[in-house]
Amino acid sequence: MPVQPTPKSEQLRDPAKWVDRYGDALLRYAAARVPSHELAEDLVQDTFLAAFRYRAKFDGQCAFGTWLVSILRNKIADHYRKSGRTLEVSDEAIVDTAKPFDGKGKWSIPPASWRATPDKLAENAEFWGVLHDCLGGLPVHLAQAFQMREIGLASIDEVSKLTGVTPKNLAVRLHRARLLLRACLERKWFCKESRGAS
């Protein structure tokens, strides 16, 4: 008889508990890899249902969470296979057509002058609404990286661990997120403001 009680049976008894315990972690993993929040949630849902169906196959060799992630990884790969793309090119495959630079790496539209200070900006309630719109307009994987880093104040290592995205790829995403967000704010806020009566 094994000395320690197996955590396995405990974990497996109540599937509803799986969702509370692992749902957010799985969603973070999925949202970092597919273009929409909705799709990420679909994949997480499929993962839980598949885990339930095949629960007898969980052999306790790895942690239950790790097992769930491996199922999720397959679901994500299936998704890209079905849409004729491979997981490796997922960043390019995600619809994100804005081109901040031309073929030679020059600005398509050079940044304008903003004339703003953090304090003044932060005081303005309207600004936060605009920022929110701009964040919402980013592709999900970029918004996620940006939000975790700049709003959640996570380090690159932490974001990397939470989402399973490599630090190098994160640097690419954060650069992209900052470019798009900056351009959006310029369009919707800074240029408007200077034209308006402020």
Add this chain to the structure above:
Amino acid sequence: MVLQGKQGGIMTEPGSVSLLQLSCCEASRLASEALDRELTRRERWALRIHTCMCSACRRFSSQVNLLRKTLTKAPKRWREHWQARSVKLSTQRRETIKRLLSDASRK
């Protein structure tokens, strides 16, 4: 010669950043990375030289810094909203999955 990585990255190995030949795309990437990690000496110089000559990249750099400073002052309401949205399964979806799982276990 600046090496262009597969993802549009700049550095495939340390020391490969050209001091004089950064494009704006590469310079802005370094300005962005400077917010997330300590740049190497070489990268810092490359960025400094580029921004000396390029007002667009100078603006980009100050704007992303401004954004960071401003975000630290974000009202609590927005901060919570963004954090919740970025990492959580929606309540509705959570319930749906639980229901589906309980349906499945009754069969």
